[in-house]
Amino acid sequence: MTGRGAAVLLVAVATTASLIVSAPATNDDPALPPPAPAAAPAAPPPPPPTADEVAARIESVIVLIDAGHGWTGVAGTGVVLTADGSVLTNHHVVSGALDIRAVSPATGLIYDVDVLGYDRDRDIAVLGLGAAHDLPVATLADAPPAIGAPVTAFGNADGGGVVVAAPGTVVAHGRDVVVRDSGDGSRHRLTGMLQTDAAIRPGDSGGPLVDAYGAVVGINTAGAVGPDDAEGPGAAQSASETTPEAYAVPIADALAVVDQVRSGVSTDSVHVGPTPLLGINVTTARGGGTSRGAEILWVSYGTPAYRAGLESGDVVVAFDGSPVTSTADLEDHLSRRAPGDRVRIDWRDESGSLHTADLVLDSGPVR
Template sequence: MSAAIAVLAAAGLALLSVPLQRGTLGTPAPTTAVVAPAPPPPAPPVPLAPEELSNRVVPTIVTITTRSALGTTAGTGIVLGPRSPHGSDAIVLTNHHVVDGGMEIAATSMRDRSAYAVEVLGYDGSRDLAVLRLPGAANLPAAQLGSSESVRVGEPVTAVGNAEGGGVPVSAPGAVTRVGVTVMTRNSVDGSRNELSNLIEVDANVRPGDSGGPLVDAVGDVVGVNSAGNAVEPGVTPEPAPKAYAIPIDAAMSLVEQVLSGRASDTVHIGPTPLLGVSVRDHRGQQTGTRDGAEVTVVGYRSPAEGVGLARGDVIVEFDGVPIHSSADLNLRMVTLHPGDQVRLRWIDAAGAERSGSLVLQEGPPR
């Protein structure tokens, strides 16, 4: 049966029978098939006016305030709604750099100013994404998610967020200028850098505080997570054209599902963050005639590192039997660990002597 005839049958329409010609048993006679007209394509969605778009999006975001050792930072989060197994709570998506180092993290609904505590369920610093849980926030409306696969250059978009950390929602309209872009981002708080790939570039004026907020299409569906912009200080002339970057929502939601399913990886950390108690930088041994490793620049007071005898200037060269050649190597080993885990370190002290010791990791801020 042809595809056209099959469609007719499903619709309950009568089909033409296929009679046999006399004297030619088994040979079908020519027939004319009845073909139903193709249904008209669905009408394109009607773009929302700026006020309508704001009314749809703003109730689905929260402001995020993070207090760290470097000060207080502000950002934005996208409410994804209650998701199993946290049915009485709300799951929120934001940037990792919004909660990085946070000793205290709080969220406030843009809908009714309700305040909520924040638990970091998991994160991927390499993709600048974090998944949060807001206890008792299941009543917050969830954002309507679109698909970043449909994003095309020239399409209108709007970034919505807590611009400049003022706690007031601000919309920044613009258009998609490029897709699939790779950029090197710089954290405005600590100066750290991170390479992000496959981003959506827009000409919207995204500001500090918008980080983690939604980039929405013309009907208010989320197509990206705002992550970086070229915002400049007021009064700078000539002022550059606005340019900002968003993580595609499809890629972001794959991280959300991974975190909620509890699947850690080399870059995805699940649950509370372990604390070793040191800050480190790369140590190039060829310059000093020693081994490569992670050089200790700061040792936390009463931290596991201080307890085992690590000091500023020491170079960590081994972590649980795995060689450490750089600060990135050490950070990579920490991603899959949790508070309470016991680890063994080997390091070179300032006098050039090799030392080792075991310690138990404490709980610390997300890193």
């Protein structure tokens, strides 16, 4: 036998003459190894911190984001990943922003923000805080929480400029949900989400969802008001809802975007660095039941597309020689480019005539 406090066995050996009983083995017998030490009992896990202690920790490792869009702005939240100011937030928080600022709720320090990269499909953006140093950083969870585990969402609820906690529990893993952006009304599908019943509100987007110990398990992204009329990422619950419904990007998925951004290499979905500007707003053109390109809704004055002669109603059909059959195709091509790149655009006007132009991409806001 092995393990704790194993007893010494007495071994009986039978002979034809008599029964000889061996003496108990001792540690003094050089022929025998010493007994194994008893295993120490496992230390119990530390008790979880109080809700106030978790809130104090989280307040020091997040920033409140103000993304300016000219006369308007979008409030959001970010999670500090590195001492020199790398921050995680949602793509929809900074999409279209002309000026982005972040403030630490713990210190009151205000930072200019650069967008280092983003993934539209997973709704994740990586930011850099200008002149940041020696910042406290968030603790990240090693594994997703179990269904039913307690969690708390933290963020800049309703853009009030203070950190608000929304406790809840994990409802499901791997959920897919269609959300609508409250800014432009566009809809898109988020996949593999962590569902909770935390009552998140507008402004919580990009903030941390944490476990009972304050480790970040996800990035708060969307709250629903109904199956068909959700107000979009970070939307508040309607008064008629009895059980809040919220979704967060699992932290492992968010960190995969961070790793891609740090690699410095753009992919079809992850754009790294400043955003290139073509200067058109498009929708997928359809005809005969199939998509046939990216139809231009409008062209911004003074942009590369404007200077090249593209107009509303034109349909972009190729980008640098590669076919464009939809808005997604055009976005994928642009995600791999940078401001200053020279590209060739092919398009058809409303009469069906084909045109081609070479142009140089400008720098613009996050798309």
